[in-house]
Amino acid sequence: MQSITQAVETLSGGQRQGVAVARAAAFGSKVIILDEPTAALGVKESRRVLELILDVKSRGIPIILISHNMPHVFEVADRIHIHRLGRRLCVIDPKQYSMSDAVAFMTGAKLPEGVTEAA
Template structure:
């Protein structure tokens, strides 16, 4: 059972160098159970490298990562996904021409029982449709009527919803969302923010990478400020303003000792 006082995902001393460039410089990270943790930082601060190191896309040169109290060393994003870290990138990694069901089960297809599934590799489309519909309904994505329709026919917010539903559907312990509202309008962004809070309410902690300060301050429980390849501080959005966050990000302001 997860200890609510211990981080669900924890990193200590992460360092990653690319030649003479140090992308991560002895970086620490903590994601607590059931929280939305926003990660903010200026361009080039090392946010992307941090997320890639946590999700198996990059192997750090130094440092440790722990998931649910156990040290892990991911060789690939698939290993991280199998361990329970699901990442939804800004590009969504959906196949537009395939249906919603096919996208949700890509790489995890269910085989039909018996000879047909085992030897002929026949898929169990009925079971996959039922499961996909349940998961979309669970997250309140009721506007998607036909789960066999191609993803390219969906709106931006609906596509983001499918990607998040896919991440949440397969027993994920942690979901990482990379700029989930970047390409969306006001109405679509609203739906995605509601979806993020809905996923959190089901007990799944979320790492939210975003440049949109109003969105960050609306949904985040804590804000990890990343600067010059490391965690500068973690702030509480209830006791800090957006101006404070930007000043910390850009180096115009230093963190208070207790915030560091």
């Protein structure tokens, strides 16, 4: 971004996502919901958005992240809600499960401990 007066429509996708997250945090949002915030972004722009998410998270602002990008989810999440067939199957701690486990739960290839049948 060249200037804070630069029109948002002239920014790149990553810059626009950054502005949206920063705006939500700056205006005192009690929770921020992000739906696929790194979709269609390059590696560098995705990194910037993830760093901004981590910064907002460090300020104690809750974030709901909806994403299919498992590396990104595992990088920033404290808890992961896994859905299968439109229903919540389980909630996992990303420190206790692998990305492979999470994908297996989503696809039905494996069930989490304590879950007896898929959604």
